[in-house]
Amino acid sequence: MGETRYFRAGWVIDGTGAAPRRDVLITVTDGVFAGFADFSEEDRLPEGLLTDLSYAMILPLLVDSHTHLGMSGTIDRAAREQQLGNDYQARKKIVGANLRNYFGHGVGAVRDAGDRQNAVLRYCREVAQDQRPPVIVKAVGRAIHAPDRYGALIGASLSDDPRKSAETELDGGADCLKIVNSGLNSLREYGKTTAPQFSPEQLKAMVNAAKSRGAPVMVHANGEEPVRRAIEAGCSSIEHGFFMGRDNIELMAERGIYWVPTLFTMHAMRVYFEGLGGQADRSVIERTLDSQFTQVAHARRCGVRIACGSDAGGYGVLHGEAVVEELKLLKMAGLKISEAICSATEHGARLLGVDHELGCLAVGKPAHFLVARGTIGQLPRKIRFLDAIYHNGAPSPLYRKEPEYDFSA
Numbered sequence: 001m002g003e004t005r006y007f008r009a010g011w012v013i014d015g016t017g018a019a020p021r022r023d024v025l026i027t028v029t030d031g032v033f034a035g036f037a038d039f040s041e042e043d044r045l046p047e048g049l050l051t052d053l054s055y056a057m058i059l060p061l062l063v064d065s066h067t068h069l070g071m072s073g074t075i076d077r078a079a080r081e082q083q084l085g086n087d088y089q090a091r092k093k094i095v096g097a098n099l100r101n102y103f104g105h106g107v108g109a110v111r112d113a114g115d116r117q118n119a120v121l122r123y124c125r126e127v128a129q130d131q132r133p134p135v136i137v138k139a140v141g142r143a144i145h146a147p148d149r150y151g152a153l154i155g156a157s158l159s160d161d162p163r164k165s166a167e168t169e170l171d172g173g174a175d176c177l178k179i180v181n182s183g184l185n186s187l188r189e190y191g192k193t194t195a196p197q198f199s200p201e202q203l204k205a206m207v208n209a210a211k212s213r214g215a216p217v218m219v220h221a222n223g224e225e226p227v228r229r230a231i232e233a234g235c236s237s238i239e240h241g242f243f244m245g246r247d248n249i250e251l252m253a254e255r256g257i258y259w260v261p262t263l264f265t266m267h268a269m270r271v272y273f274e275g276l277g278g279q280a281d282r283s284v285i286e287r288t289l290d291s292q293f294t295q296v297a298h299a300r301r302c303g304v305r306i307a308c309g310s311d312a313g314g315y316g317v318l319h320g321e322a323v324v325e326e327l328k329l330l331k332m333a334g335l336k337i338s339e340a341i342c343s344a345t346e347h348g349a350r351l352l353g354v355d356h357e358l359g360c361l362a363v364g365k366p367a368h369f370l371v372a373r374g375t376i377g378q379l380p381r382k383i384r385f386l387d388a389i390y391h392n393g394a395p396s397p398l399y400r401k402e403p404e405y406d407f408s409a
């Protein structure tokens with residue numbers, strides 16, 4: 001017979017997208033969820049075993065499905081230039097700091113979407129588990145782009161043969177393959193899209209190389225044709241997907257392909273517009289973001305599995321806090337708060353393949369959860385000021401509500 005503890009939660013958001021549940025008695029045995037029931041004052045619980053969290057909301061640890069751990073999200077342009085030339089020792093420090101920031105914001109797993117120096121995979125290999133912040137990292141290594149096309153900041157054009165490039169990354173320890181199949185969104189000309197980087201045959205060859213090793217494939221794609229080709233090739237998720245159009249959204253719903261819409265990275269360019277130094281047109285940024293809101297609303301209606309990804313490391317997109325910002329934007333786009341949370345819990349955990357450990361709160365799963373003070377209407381904002389992070393039914397001693405702030409980033 002194991003050790004059993006009880007928690008009274010003001011609200012439970014279980015991460016499946018179901019409506020929040022009020023006043024719940026949670027039972028945890030040996031660090032594993034054993035039950036969720038309506039709380040009743042009449043219940044006689046063994047003395048001293050009940051933790052009162054009736055003032056708070058309980059939700060799963062979060063997942064950021066799209067990040068760049070090797071870069072900081074600083075808006076200092078000189079620092080951004082400089083960090084591209086960072087060696088491994090400098091990058092290693094940034095990766096560690098970014099993971100600490102993630103943990104402090106209740107994030108339990110992240111997926112690194114490309115790092116041209118392969119510092120993230122090296123960090124995971126070289127830094128022992130017990131010396132890292134407790135955040136699960138899945139990484140793609142270098143993102144694969146076509147010669148002379150966009151992608152050098154986050155990856156490499158490794159070979160004339162895309163299949164070989166894919167195999168090189170997978171053999172190097174990548175958990176997932178990342179293909180760059182379009183350019184970036186124009187910040188000067190609204191809706192201007194770019195041609196696909198790869199032919200259907202090349203995409204298929206890379207996807208098959210990944211699938212034969214059991215690795216999922218994430219594809220950076222904006223615009224109708226680049227996205228359509230990625231879907232047809234059998235990718236697992238579309239990253240960004242600006243201007244992909246309704247037909248692609250409907251196809252993704254049909255085929256169960258995840259979508260990571262990365263709203264905040266566009267929003268950050270509006271917020272920190274002055275720092276862009278005349279490279280952009282403000283109204284183009286605003287209209288581009290609006291069109292993405294419309295696409296998210298359509299995807300929600302169609303039942304596309306939306307996963308929350310911040311694209312942290314981008315201009316003004318800070319690791320950890322940008323997850324909360326992304327959730328705010330998903331809510332603005334029309335997702336209910338429970339659906340937005342689901343994008344950063346159950347959907348993210350399944351996409352990363354970490355749903356045995358994270359994802360929804362359910363009987364039989366490890367009792368990892370966040371404690372956020374307040375009521376549902378204050379979400380997602382309250383996730384930025386967590387009361388506690390529980391691991392296996394106990395508060396993590398690594399989480400401090402008032403961390404020592406690092407002003408160097």
Ligand SMILES: [Zn+2]
Nearest residue numbers: 066068113311
């Ligand atoms: Zn990215």
